[in-house]
Amino acid sequence: MSAVASSAITRRSFLVGAASATMAASPPRAAESSGRAREFRLVATTARWPLVGAPHPHTDVWCYAGRVPGPQIRVRQGEPVRITVENKLQQDTTVHWHGIRLPFAMDGVPGLTQPPIRAGESFTYEFTPPDAGTFWYHPHANSLQQLGRGMGGALIVEEPEPVPVDRDILWLLSDWRLTSDAQIASGFGNPMDAAMSGRVGNTVTVNGAVSTDEPVWAGERVRLRVVNGALARIMALRFEGHRPVVVAIDGQPCDPHEPDGGRVLLGPAMRVDVVLDMQGEPGRRYRVVDDFYDGLPYWLTQLAYDKQSPVRAHSLEGSLALPRNPLPEPDLANADRHVLTLQGGMMGGAGTSGMGTQGMSHGATWAINGTSMTGDGHAGMAPLLTLQLGRTYILTVRNDTAFWHPVHFHGHSFRVLNRNGSPVPYRQWADTVLLPPRQTVDVAFVADNPGDWMLHCHVTDHQVSGLMTVLRVA
Ligand code: C2O
Ligand code: CU
Ligand code: CU
Numbered sequence: 001m002s003a004v005a006s007s008a009i010t011r012r013s014f015l016v017g018a019a020s021a022t023m024a025a026s027p028p029r030a031a032e033s034s035g036r037a038r039e040f041r042l043v044a045t046t047a048r049w050p051l052v053g054a055p056h057p058h059t060d061v062w063c064y065a066g067r068v069p070g071p072q073i074r075v076r077q078g079e080p081v082r083i084t085v086e087n088k089l090q091q092d093t094t095v096h097w098h099g100i101r102l103p104f105a106m107d108g109v110p111g112l113t114q115p116p117i118r119a120g121e122s123f124t125y126e127f128t129p130p131d132a133g134t135f136w137y138h139p140h141a142n143s144l145q146q147l148g149r150g151m152g153g154a155l156i157v158e159e160p161e162p163v164p165v166d167r168d169i170l171w172l173l174s175d176w177r178l179t180s181d182a183q184i185a186s187g188f189g190n191p192m193d194a195a196m197s198g199r200v201g202n203t204v205t206v207n208g209a210v211s212t213d214e215p216v217w218a219g220e221r222v223r224l225r226v227v228n229g230a231l232a233r234i235m236a237l238r239f240e241g242h243r244p245v246v247v248a249i250d251g252q253p254c255d256p257h258e259p260d261g262g263r264v265l266l267g268p269a270m271r272v273d274v275v276l277d278m279q280g281e282p283g284r285r286y287r288v289v290d291d292f293y294d295g296l297p298y299w300l301t302q303l304a305y306d307k308q309s310p311v312r313a314h315s316l317e318g319s320l321a322l323p324r325n326p327l328p329e330p331d332l333a334n335a336d337r338h339v340l341t342l343q344g345g346m347m348g349g350a351g352t353s354g355m356g357t358q359g360m361s362h363g364a365t366w367a368i369n370g371t372s373m374t375g376d377g378h379a380g381m382a383p384l385l386t387l388q389l390g391r392t393y394i395l396t397v398r399n400d401t402a403f404w405h406p407v408h409f410h411g412h413s414f415r416v417l418n419r420n421g422s423p424v425p426y427r428q429w430a431d432t433v434l435l436p437p438r439q440t441v442d443v444a445f446v447a448d449n450p451g452d453w454m455l456h457c458h459v460t461d462h463q464v465s466g467l468m469t470v471l472r473v474a
Contacts, residue, residue, distance in 0.1 A: 037080040037126065040073055042095065044117075044139070044151065045088040052203065052210050056182040061150035062089060068208035069172045069229065070137070070153025077132040077157050077325075084124045085117060089146075092116035095125065096140040097155060098269060099251050099413070099431040102127035104451030107410055109377035110141045112452055112470070131325035131413070132159040133251025134225040134271040136172070143376045144188045144231065144460045148199060150174070150208075152229045157251070159323055164316065165275065166220040170207070173266075173300070175230035177201035189461065194365045195346045197403060198232025198268075198461035204290070204300055211301035218282045219310030223247070225273050228266040231460045234404055234434070236263040236292035237300065241280050245320055248273035252413055252429035253322035265292070267406030267434035269458035273322075277315040283307045327429060328446035330415055335392040335444060338385055342435070342457070343367045344466060345401045364466035366401075366457070372466030377454060383472035387447035394444045399435040405462060407441075408432040409471070410453040414445035432458055447473040 047066045048058040064070030075081050087093050094116055096108035106127045110116035117123045129135075135155040139146035154172050177185045177199060193199045203210060216222065224244075228235055244264060247256050250271050259265065264272050280286050285304045291297035344366035364372030373381055387393055394417070397407055408431060416428045419441050433441055456468035 037082040038075055040081065040083040041086065042070065042083060043086045043088055044093050049150065049208065051176065051205055051208065052178070052182045059176075059178070059182050059184060061184070062146055063150040064153055068150045068205075069174065070151065072153060072170060073137070073155045075129060075155070075157055077129060077160055080126065080128045082124055082126045084122055086122045087117045087119055090119050092118055092141050093146060093151075094123070094140045095137050096410075097125065097127065097135065097137050098408075099133075099135040099271070100127065100129050100155070100157075101131060101411060101413065101449060102129070104411065104449070104453075107451070107453075108140050109410070109454055111378035112381060112454070113377075116141050129157045131251060131327070132157045132323070133248055133253070133325065134170075134227065134273055135251050136227050136229060136269075136271065138229070140376050144199070144464055147229075147460060148177075148188060148231045149184055154225070154227055156225065161323070163223060163322060164318065165223040166217075166311070168223045168225070170225045170227070171214075172207050172227045172229050173235065174205050174208070175201040175233040176203045176205065178203050189464065191365070193232070194461045194465040198459035200233045201230070204230075204233070204298070206301050213285065213304035214301050215306060216278045216280075216303045217306050217308065217311050218278055218280065219312045219315070220278045221316045222276045222278065223273060224276055225271065226264065226266060227271045228268055230268050232268060234268070234292050234406075235266045235290045237266070238263050238289045238291065239276065239286065239303065240289065241286045242276055242278075242303070244274035244276050246272055246426075247275050247320050247322050249428050250413065250430040250432055251325075252327065253324055254428045255426040256320040257426045263291075265434065267404065267432065267458065268460070269406055269408055269432045270430070270434065275320050278303070278305070279315065280305050282309055327413055328448050330392040330394075330444035330446055332392065332394070332444060335394045336387075337394045337396065339396045339398060340368055340384075340455070340469070341398045341400055342405055342407070342467060343370070343400050344372075345403050345462075366462055366466035368455075368467065368469045371469065373468040373470070374466055375464055381452070381470045383452055384469040386472040386474055389447060389450055389473055392444060392446050394442055396440060396442050397433070397435060398440045399438060402437050403462075404434060404436055405457040405459060405467065406432045406434045407455065408458045409445075409455045411449045411451055411473075412445045412447070412453065414443040417442040417444055449473060
């Protein structure tokens with residue numbers, strides 16, 4: 001009883017503090033938007049959740065609102081939102097709105113964009129999403145454990161005009177390293193994971209549960225939003241008997257296309273929207289296979305067709321192209337160029353333990369241009385580069401390591417120009433670009449959002465052990 005009363009008091013007095021901090025950061029916006037904003041409340045907490053299903057016990061998780069994944073937040077493009085995050089964990093947290101181009105003070109990086117949200121306290125995030133698409137939210141404090149124990153959810157920004165499909169569905173995919181009694185294994189951040197592929201788990205869930213069947217109806221057209229919410233697992237999804245068409249990457253529409261080899265490739269934190277015409281036979285099941293890792297394919301779930309006859313005789317006609325978002329077009333002819341070289345990790349074949357680079361900070365495993373920032377973000381991270389507000393930049397990201405890295409940049413979306421010098425087709429924009437070993441990727445963007453923005457690998461073990469930096473836009 002008294003615990004309830006005292007936490008209510010803490011919360012009330014804290015909310016006053018949070019409101020004034022927000023006002024100090026951006027007075028006109030906050031004052032203007034507070035009347036019309038859509039309000040949400042997210043409680044960071046612990047829970048027990050049926051990840052694997054009977055006869056296995058429920059799993060102890062950390063999550064939002066008592067469920068895995070966290071609640072799906074759906075808002076409209078251009079509509080202001082206010083999301084109050086209440087921290088009922090025993091440790092600091094923050095929430096990062098991955099892929100949303102928002103003001104720096106709302107980006108959720110502890111020490112850099114805001115003080116961490118202490119246990120028992122709250123923080124209110126306010127922003128107006130400029131882009132429609134599939135985004136997600138996750139903690140940016142003690143990320144390995146907080147994300148790895150279940151904190152994360154989808155943030156969907158709807159187009160003003162709905163896209164003509166029969167159903168719009170979300171698969172938030174998570175990867176867990178579970179013990180035989182369905183509990184989360186310890187050993188977060190061990191040096192082996194850090195120096196190699198990260199904490200790849202042994203159980204993949206769809207929307208918070210191991211899945212055998214996802215119900216579908218013959219003849220329907222589905223927009224399937226896939227989010228890779230894993231700590232480290234890269235996925236390559238094949239839809240047996242189906243031909244997915246990619247219509248958006250990381251929330252940003254691209255020219256609709258069938259992916260290479262029919263496989264939808266998703267590094268951690270990446271999102272792909274596909275349109276699927278359900279042309280299978282009523283009553284049948286078709287596997288969705290992830291065969292990214294050589295020799296370790298598994299099926300994620302099955303498209304399970306209802307027995308009823310097709311909802312329509314022919315598939316829907318019409319363009320699958322989504323309306324473009326208001327992204328500033330890079331001025332490639334007048335761009336400044338910088339090279340970011342990813343270094344470190346375990347090199348060469350099995351048994352070789354040499355770390356790949358000189359000049360890495362003590363205790364770090366990875367580096368960008370010889371410098372290692374570790375952790376999830378903290379005060380005093382000196383920017384690697386200062387970019388001029390309004391200018392176009394081409395970043396050449398070179399992967400000099402033997403591992404894959406999904407490289408993510410905060411506060412901006414970038415156009416993916418070339419891979420190993422070959423142009424990337426279909427006008428692809430992204431906020432996270434997946435680099436195979438030894439590949440070089442050029443991306444371009446207009447530095448139009450002032451702040452000290454993080455750039456890091458989204459394999460969380462890599463991020464926290466050095467594959468992170470900060471780019472200042474000023
Ligand atoms: Cu989703 Cu700093 O990341
Ligand atoms: Cu981000
Ligand atoms: Cu990495």
